[in-house]
Amino acid sequence: MSALSGQSSVGFKGGASRAFPAVEDRRVLPRPLRRIVRFAVSLATGRVHIPRHIGTVSTFAFMGVVGLYGMSVGGHGVVVSQAVTASAGFAIEDVRVSGNDQTSEIDILQLLGLDGTTSLVALDIEAARKKLSDLPWVEYAEVRKVYPKTIEVTLRERKAFGIWQHGDELSLIERNGAIIGPLRDGKFASLPLFVGRDAETRAAAFVEELSGWPELGNRVRAYVRVAGRRWDLHLDNGVVLKLPEQGVQNALSVLSRLEAEQGLLERDIAAVDLRLDDRTTIQLSQGALDRRNEVLELRSKALKKAGVRS
Structure with missing residues (x-):
């Protein structure tokens, strides 16, 4: 019995080793690769349905992506976007300007580059505002889009106080x-x-000081x-x-007292x-000085004559 039991035990072990060799030797693929393999098998066996013209669509999509990338690298993206959106009905046709007293609308249109084909969608509002702020008279500028074809420009202009001669x-x-x-002009x-x-930096303060003498x-x-120290008034x-x-x-x-008593400023001075x-x-x-000199000369002559006669 013990011999039979020993043989049976040995025979079982040997049989197990021959019956399951794949369990010990099989390699398991990572999960992402398994999904790819299963999809490839399904595609090869026809279990995955491929819509018609998918190849053509994919080709055009790939070419579109490549074209967009090329335009971006070449710096032509803005031009293309301007052309596409303008032709789609977003070309700027109306510009409403307010607050411009000294700044002409023609200067505004030229500065913004609006030629009838500029796209409202592609217009850079911040860049437009900075350009307008660089105009001589403009203190502050605001630009607003009003879809589909209008922009509104609001300006706050600087106020001229005086003329400075340097x-x-x-x-x-x-x-x-x-x-x-x-x-x-x-x-x-x-x-x-x-x-x-x-004089330009001291002007306002001095005019204020003179305000009490209108x-x-x-x-x-x-x-x-x-x-750089004092003022002359002409x-x-x-x-x-x-x-x-x-x-x-x-x-x-x-000065006010002399003017009131003697009319100083109305004299020939x-x-x-x-x-x-x-x-x-x-x-x-000069005229008054010449007349004064003539009077003094006549007086001197008269005194001389009077001295001779005496």
Whole structure:
């Protein structure tokens, strides 16, 4: 019995080894590869249905992707997108501009490059706003799309405060002294004229200081900054008022008193020097000086004659 039992045990082990060799030697594919293999087998056996013309569609799709990539690399994407969206009915046909007093609509259209074929979809709003903000008169610009074919441009323009003469050049300036641009026409001729170095930055403060003397301010035709320290006022009748560096209000009070008592500014004078606190110097005009010299000469002759006779 023990011999039979031993043989039977040995025979079972040998039989098991021969019956299941694949369990020990088989290699298992990773799960993603198994799915691919199963799909390939199904495709080969006809169990997967392929729609008609899928090859043609795939070819055109591949060519489209390659074309888009090529346009992107070559920098032609914007041009193509402009052409496609414009032809689809999004070409800009109406531009509404508001807030432009000094800026012409023609300049706006040219700057934005709107030629009737520009696409509203492809228009870069931020780039357009920056371009408009670079115009001389524009302080702030806003651009808005109104589909399908309209853009709205809203401007806030700078305000001209005066004219600044520096050398031979004339420039329009804001109240804070910032230069708007060169003076190109006469429609701003009524603005006050400021002349000299740093006159543009000191102009508003000095005009404010002069606001308490409106009758005098209305007669000023030019504010001349002298050596970056003080002002000369050129009046409408040619008289020059030389103001001090300090104590401008006291000097104007003296001038106002002389004008009230003697009508000083209506006389034949060239300048009034108010720079010194203790005295006021009057400079006669050339004509008045010549007449004065003639009178003095006649008086001298008369005195000589009177001395001889005596």
